[in-house]
Amino acid sequence: MKKLINQNPKITSRWALGIIPFFLIGIIYLMASNARLAENPDDKLLPSFASIGAAVNRMAFEPSKRTGEYLMVADTVSSLKRLIIGVGVSALTALLLGVFMGAIPYVRANLSPLVTAISLIPPMAILPILFITFGLGELSKVMLIVIGIAPFLIRDTLQRVLDIPQEQLIKAQTLGANTWQIIVRVIFPQVMPRLLAAIRLSLGAAWLFLIAAEAIASTDGLGYRIFLVRRYMAMDVILPYVAWITLLAFAIDYILNRLSKRLYPWFHAGV
Amino acid sequence: MSFIEINNIWKEYGPHVILERLNIQVEKGEFITIVGASGCGKTTFLKLLLGTETATRGELTLEGKKILDEPSDERGIVFQKYSVFPHLNVLENVLIGVEFEQSKYLSRLFGKKKSDARKEAEEILKAVGLGHAIRKFPHELSGGMQQRLALAQALIKKPKILLLDEPFGALDPGIRQDMHALVLNLWREHQLTIFMITHDLKEGFYLGTRLWVFDKTRHDEHSPESYGATITFDLPVTRCSEDDFSEIETSMKKNKSQPA
Incomplete structure (x- = not known):
């Protein structure tokens, strides 16, 4: 018998082992939900799969009676738009600032303390400032994401530039390169590619800030919807929304990879 | 006036003297191999030639002009590792030298300029034995092939001097021999002036036309850092006696126990 640390599961058993916890959680949910519904058919806390399915159908595949929109689709579009603009602006800022700070010591000396200081501000603490300065529209939500993740991305990019071996920069100079060419x-x-990896890491935080901003001041979006239906304890909507957000997060991460x-x-x- | 003149060069970091009283001339086409115990200032000397370090005293001239105090295309370099660009394939790694020169802003070439540069790069790659691998990326190459690529990169710039910092230190013995043959070949064909640091005294004797040994001549037991190393042997390689060989070998070994 090999030592435990040397025993590796084969591909099929690895899949099976990975799926089991999901499966168990499903079963446990089902049992708990059945037990509660048997006691009180109007219980809202743990809705049955059937009522979740009905809610998804109502939200995603039937036009809203009030606005005629497909709510879940509209929410997804507006949330993704904010997320992509926020992350995109952050990434672009990080690329510009990180590369120039990393490459040019004078720029680094000039900006590095500022970026470090900004990165230490808890973004949620300045959310009111954002709402006051940028209003309650799209801009303040995007800005929250930018302020939340850009400092991390800038610092990470800067560090990755500094990680490039000195030998390569010297070599480039011996091949005749000037600063710009380097x-x-x-x-x-x-x-x-290192920036892409950092973006993948920062996506969790980006979703957090997005949903926080939408929860506080918004008229659409995935986070807005979750916090809206919370008033009616509509777990049959909240649960699929959470699952959908998770799936979206996974898909974006997968695509970037x-x-x-x-x-x-x-x-x-x-x- | 010699090709390279070194007039009373000193290199100090505060009270710590690394190199002292270096006085030596080098002619065009010489192949100088540099040996010495670790921490004796060989690499510092190479950095002075390269321009990443500046001498605290003295003067270092190349063709009568003070040597630039930052790296430039007058001087080519091959390090022990990290000498090639990991994000470019073999051909691009060599082409980039031409692109830096001919395209100051985009640093990319198009059309006829590109195909001319390509031809030149392919020829050099063939000369270093990489003609079959021009589309490969550095991570797909063995250590020896990466060093061949690093040589090709430097050669396309036709540097006045070529600096080699233990270029074969990380290679297997068999591959090292192939590399020796290659370097000698390139040196003859391109009439290069080469400075090469090596840990391997045999390699130093085999490759060089002139062998330098760096060592301290003055010692102070109480503050060992207050004297620096200088060139203690300057041998035309053909005239080396057994005695010299063993004496140099001892001088290289004696500091081995000290940290570099």
Whole structure:
């Protein structure tokens, strides 16, 4: 018998082992839900799969009686728009600031303390300031995401630039490169896959800030809807919304990972 | 006036003297191998030539002009590792040197300029034995092939001097021999002036036309850092006696127990 640390599951048993916890949670939920509904058929806390299905059908596949929109679709579109703009602006800022701070010592000395200080501000604490300055519209929600994740992305990008071996920068200079050429041909392309990895890490935080902003001041969006129906204890809507957000988060992460592997195969080769 | 003149060079970090009283001339086409115990300032000396370090005293001239105090395309370098760009394939790694020179802003070439540069790069890659691997990325190459690529990168710039910092230190003995043959070949064909640091005294004797040994000549038991190393042997390689060989070998070994 091999030591436990040397026993690796085969591919089929790995899948099976991975699925079991999900399956168990489903069973436990089903049992608890049945027990509560047997006692009180109007119980809202643990709705049956049937009523969850009905809620999904109502939210996603039937037009709303009030506005004629498919609510879940509309919520998804507006939330994703905010998330993508927020993360995109953050990533672009990080790329510009991180690369220039990393490459040019004077820029680094000038901006690094400021970025560190900003990154220490709890973003939720300045949410009121954002609402006051940028109003209750889209801008303040996007800004919350930007303020929440951009400092992390900038600092991470800066660190990745500094991680590039000195030898490479010296080599580029012996090949005749000037500062701009080193930034464009040596630093920038090597930082891109690392930025993608950092974006993947920051997506959790981006969702957090998005839903917080939507919960507080919004008229649509996934976070808005969850907090709206909470008033009616509508667990049959909240639960599928949460599952849907999780699925979206997973899909974005998966797409970014695939994109990185396709665009930067040298980065994933593990050198 | 010699090709390279080194006039009373000193390198100090505060009270810590690394190199002292270096006075030496080098002619075009020499192949200088540099040996010495670790921590004796060989790499510091190479950095002075490269321009990443500046001498605290003295003067270092290349073709009569003070050597630039930052790296430039006058001087090529091959490090022990990290010498090639991991995000570019073999051909791009060599092409980039031409692109830096001919395209100041985009650093990319198009059309005829590109195909000319490509031809030149392919020729050099063939010369270093990488003609079959031009589409591969560095991570797909063995250590020896990566060093061949690093040489090709440097060669396309036709540097006035080529600096090699223990380029074969991380390679297997068999591959090292192939690399020796290659370097000698390139040195003859391109009439290069080479400075090469090595830990391997035999390698130093085999490759160089001139062998330098860095060592301290003055010692102070109570503050060992107050004297620096200098060139204690400057041998034309053909005229080396057995005695010299063993004496140099002892001088390289004696500091082994000290941290570098």
